[in-house]
Amino acid sequence: DGGITQSPKYLFRKEGQNVTLSCEQNLNHDAMYWYRQDPGQGLRLIYYSQIVNDFQKGDIAEGYSVSREKKESFPLTVTSAQKNPTAFYLCASTTRDTYNSPLHFGNGTRLTVT
Amino acid sequence: AQTVTQSQPEMSVQEAETVTLSCTYDTSENNYYLFWYKQPPSRQMILVIRQEAYKQQNATENRFSVNFQKAAKSFSLKISDSQLGDTAMYFCAFMIRQGGSEKLVFGKGTKLTVNP
Numbered sequence: 001d002g003g004i005t006q007s008p009k010y011l012f013r014k015e016g017q018n019v020t021l022s023c024e025q026n027l028n029h030d031a032m033y034w035y036r037q038d039p040g041q042g043l044r045l046i047y048y049s050q051i052v053n054d055f056q057k058g059d060i061a062e063g064y065s066v067s068r069e070k071k072e073s074f075p076l077t078v079t080s081a082q083k084n085p086t087a088f089y090l091c092a093s094t095t096r097d098t099y100n101s102p103l104h105f106g107n108g109t110r111l112t113v114t
Numbered sequence: 115a116q117t118v119t120q121s122q123p124e125m126s127v128q129e130a131e132t133v134t135l136s137c138t139y140d141t142s143e144n145n146y147y148l149f150w151y152k153q154p155p156s157r158q159m160i161l162v163i164r165q166e167a168y169k170q171q172n173a174t175e176n177r178f179s180v181n182f183q184k185a186a187k188s189f190s191l192k193i194s195d196s197q198l199g200d201t202a203m204y205f206c207a208f209m210i211r212q213g214g215s216e217k218l219v220f221g222k223g224t225k226l227t228v229n230p
Contacts (some may be wrong), residue, residue, distance in 0.1 A: 042205060096216070
């Protein structure tokens with residue numbers, strides 16, 4: 001079955017350390033997205049990528065970095081510059097064949113930084 | 115700025131009754147798509163229903179329907195015959211296209227509780 005896999009489900013890090021969240025999809029989707037979810041804040045866009053080797057900043061990109069070297073993979077690095085990294089992170093993807101294609105989401109990674 | 119506003123942080127409804135979740139949005143775009151997503155306690159995001167802005171007919175998916183008022187920029191979700199499994203966070207969102215890229219903008223969500 002096709003889908004989006006985020007790993008790990010839970011991640012714990014010490015403050016000052018960089019950490020990379022994995023996102024892999026086998027849906028053959030061109031576009032991939034990273035969202036951050038905080039209580040009462042909804043989903044906020046961090047970075048998105050429409051094609052391989054290209055990505056754009058979303059609304060809250062500061063303190064994060066991404067790469068898109070392969071179509072199926074879009075890892076997110078949370079750097080030590082991110083002031084409040086503890087959150088739930090969701091990866092999503094969609095085809096660009098039709099404009100109204102909905103986003104397919106992974107199951108998320110809960111990151112806790114202490 | 116592209117924004118989505120869900121004015122009801124929390125709502126509750128009795129099982130089998132009907133509930134309406136409100137959503138308003140702001141965009142200068144003329145061509146966009148609107149979505150409602152559901153996030154149950156498992157935190158998996160699930161598409162509930164979608165609406166194309168250029169279509170006047172309101173979308174319907176089984177017990178879920180929308181009331182789309184383009185001029186008012188309103189996109190409410192009606193859940194009929196509410197079931198316990200409908201308990202979840204509900205997010206309104208719209209997809210915009212800018213400079214060849216598409217992105218989905220979300221509201222802050224409404225927490226819906228269905229009571230037995």
